[in-house]
Amino acid sequence: xxxxxxxxxxxxxxxxxxxxxxxxxxxxxxxxxxxxxxxxxxxxxxxxxxxxxxxxxxxxxxxxxxxxxx
Amino acid sequence: xxxxxxxxxxxxxxxxxxxxxxxxxxxxxxxxxxxxxxxxxxxxxxxxxxxxxxxxxxxxxxxxxxxxxxxxxxxxxxxxxxxxxxxxxxxxxxxxxxxxxxxxxxxxxxxxxxxxxxxxxxxxxxxxxxxxxxxxxxxxxxxxxxxxxxxxxxxxxxxxxxxxxxxxxxxxxxxxxxxxxxxxxxxxxxxxxxxxxxxxxxxxxxxxxxxxxxxxxxxxxxxxxxxxxxxxxxxxxxxxxxxxxxxxxxxxxxxxxxxxxxxxxxxxxxxxxxxxxxxxxxxxxxxxxxxxxxxxxxxxxxxxxxxxxxxxxxxxxxxxxxxxxxxxxxxxxxxxxxxxxxxxxxxxxxxxxxxxxxxxxxxxxxxxxxxxxxxxxxxxxxxxxxxxxxxxxxxxxxxxxxxxxxxxxxxxxxxxxxxxxxxxxxxxxxxxxxxxxxxxxxxxxxxxxxxxxxxxxxxxxxxxxx
Numbered sequence: 001x002x003x004x005x006x007x008x009x010x011x012x013x014x015x016x017x018x019x020x021x022x023x024x025x026x027x028x029x030x031x032x033x034x035x036x037x038x039x040x041x042x043x044x045x046x047x048x049x050x051x052x053x054x055x056x057x058x059x060x061x062x063x064x065x066x067x068x069x070x
Numbered sequence: 071x072x073x074x075x076x077x078x079x080x081x082x083x084x085x086x087x088x089x090x091x092x093x094x095x096x097x098x099x100x101x102x103x104x105x106x107x108x109x110x111x112x113x114x115x116x117x118x119x120x121x122x123x124x125x126x127x128x129x130x131x132x133x134x135x136x137x138x139x140x141x142x143x144x145x146x147x148x149x150x151x152x153x154x155x156x157x158x159x160x161x162x163x164x165x166x167x168x169x170x171x172x173x174x175x176x177x178x179x180x181x182x183x184x185x186x187x188x189x190x191x192x193x194x195x196x197x198x199x200x201x202x203x204x205x206x207x208x209x210x211x212x213x214x215x216x217x218x219x220x221x222x223x224x225x226x227x228x229x230x231x232x233x234x235x236x237x238x239x240x241x242x243x244x245x246x247x248x249x250x251x252x253x254x255x256x257x258x259x260x261x262x263x264x265x266x267x268x269x270x271x272x273x274x275x276x277x278x279x280x281x282x283x284x285x286x287x288x289x290x291x292x293x294x295x296x297x298x299x300x301x302x303x304x305x306x307x308x309x310x311x312x313x314x315x316x317x318x319x320x321x322x323x324x325x326x327x328x329x330x331x332x333x334x335x336x337x338x339x340x341x342x343x344x345x346x347x348x349x350x351x352x353x354x355x356x357x358x359x360x361x362x363x364x365x366x367x368x369x370x371x372x373x374x375x376x377x378x379x380x381x382x383x384x385x386x387x388x389x390x391x392x393x394x395x396x397x398x399x400x401x402x403x404x405x406x407x408x409x410x411x412x413x414x415x416x417x418x419x420x421x422x423x424x425x426x427x428x429x430x431x432x433x434x435x436x437x438x439x440x441x442x443x444x445x446x447x448x449x450x451x452x453x454x455x456x457x458x459x460x461x462x463x464x465x466x467x468x469x470x471x472x473x474x475x476x477x478x479x480x481x482x483x484x485x486x487x488x489x490x491x492x493x494x495x496x497x498x499x500x501x502x503x504x505x506x507x508x509x510x511x512x513x514x515x516x517x518x519x520x521x522x523x524x525x526x527x528x529x530x531x532x533x534x535x536x
Contacts, residue, residue: 005421010421013421014420014421017420017421018402019402019417019420020405021417025413028414029414029417029418029421032414032415032418033417033418033421035472036386036387036390036418036419036421036422036426037421037422037426039383039386039387040383040387040422040423040426040429040430042380042383043380043383043384043387043429043430043432043433044429044433046380046433046436046437047429047432047433047436048436051432051433051435051436052432052435053428053431053432053434053435054282054431054432054434054435054438055282055431
């Protein structure tokens with residue numbers, strides 16, 4: 001499971017991401033960010049080592065577009 | 071103002087009346103423009119009204135129909151567009167200060183298709199800012215109100231599309247749907263909306279929210295009208311990388327074939343009771359709708375709701391990451407141009423990692439497989455359109471979306487076609503919707519079930535008084 005992010009942790013993450021956020025904004029964001037991180041952690045429990053992402057690189061796509069002359 | 075009786079017509083009825091010369095495109099366009107003028111200051115459906123263009127297009131349609139040029143059932147029919155569809159020479163705002171005065175140089179593919187089908191453009195409709203967050207209370211345009219009770223939200227993000235149809239301000243509209251943005255306003259406004267299969271309708275010229283979850287689709291006042299509009303906008307488009315090169319069937323041909331022996335899967339266990347569960351009046355209306363489907367010859371089958379429940383988490387993770395990736399540069403340059411609601415939700419994506427996003431895409435594949443496997447046992451799924459009736463603006467809770475089951479976003483994650491039709495009203499006269507979900511590229515089945523239900527009920531005939 002994911003560890004809860006503190007307001008200090010979120011402030012550092014915002015700085016690293018190049019975001020200038022006020023203390024008020026950081027406080028409003030914190031519950032949503034923690035919920036998002038928790039959800040993302042829960043999703044990891046659903047996947048096995050062999051599971052690939054839904055979006056994959058498709059070499060045939062180029063041929064499909066060419067076939068339509070565009 | 072009581073609407074001119076012609077504004078009550080469906081597209082199907084209006085198209086027939088036009089061909090019998092009982093109505094003209096100019097008459098119906100003028101009637102709708104008058105009604106917009108009279109009532110839209112209470113609803114705020116339209117951001118941009120294209121009255122002069124509409125009158126010009128109506129005159130052209132009238133002339134063409136009179137001289138025997140018939141472009142099909144949308145010829146001479148006034149429609150409107152969610153304001154994230156690019157329209158050449160007409161401003162496209164996404165209900166945001168970021169694009170407040172932006173005028174695109176191209177039309178979205180769907181807009182071109184509707185134009186070629188002879189539809190008349192009345193204007194551009196309000197929405198949730200960038201199709202995200204909630205009602206845009208601090209955007210440069212007022213939030214859209216629900217015609218059934220203007221103190222209540224119309225649902226979003228295609229809020230103007232749902233409200234304008236319920237208020238009889240247009241005959242059809244386009245919405246977009248990334249987590250329920252066509253089906254939620256359809257449910258909350260008592261109209262019909264269909265999110266087609268991912269890839270069925272081109273997204274070229276729509277401002278993205280989340281590329282791998284975005285769908286374009288029609289909204290109207292009847293199932294048949296949705297079929298007509300879907301026909302006009304479907305098909306392969308090389309300009310959209312996700313467009314499916316697959317034949318488009320005739321969506322009207324099997325509409326009246328009935329649903330005898332159809333198996334309807336209801337994923338109740340492990341989903342409907344999530345957190346606060348489904349609101350009582352909504353669940354009652356939904357259960358009554360299932361009884362009607364049974365009466366029409368369908369069999370109701372219980373299926374496991376757990377994968378549907380988990381799908382919400384993958385959808386939300388992918389959505390906020392892709393949304394932030396799209397808006398990051400603009401946000402960093404002009405953060406205060408974004409409204410508070412969209413800013414708060416979009417920034418969640420800034421704090422998730424690449425591994426979080428990729429894990430969600432991996433989980434998406436796992437969950438989609440678990441969801442689709444059910445189609446070996448059932449033909450369609452049925453769930454409520456929304457877990458509760460539209461709440462009042464004053465009582466809105468930003469966390470509401472996570473307190474009840476989300477009945478729409480699993481089908482964005484899975485890319486499945488899903489239609490929402492009216493299935494009742496609460497004691498406070500607020501609409502409730504029924505959602506039918508079909509296998510990939512089987513919109514015809516979803517439309518057939520919805521049509522059978524609609525034909526057996528009167529909910530779609532109710533009208534709000536304004």
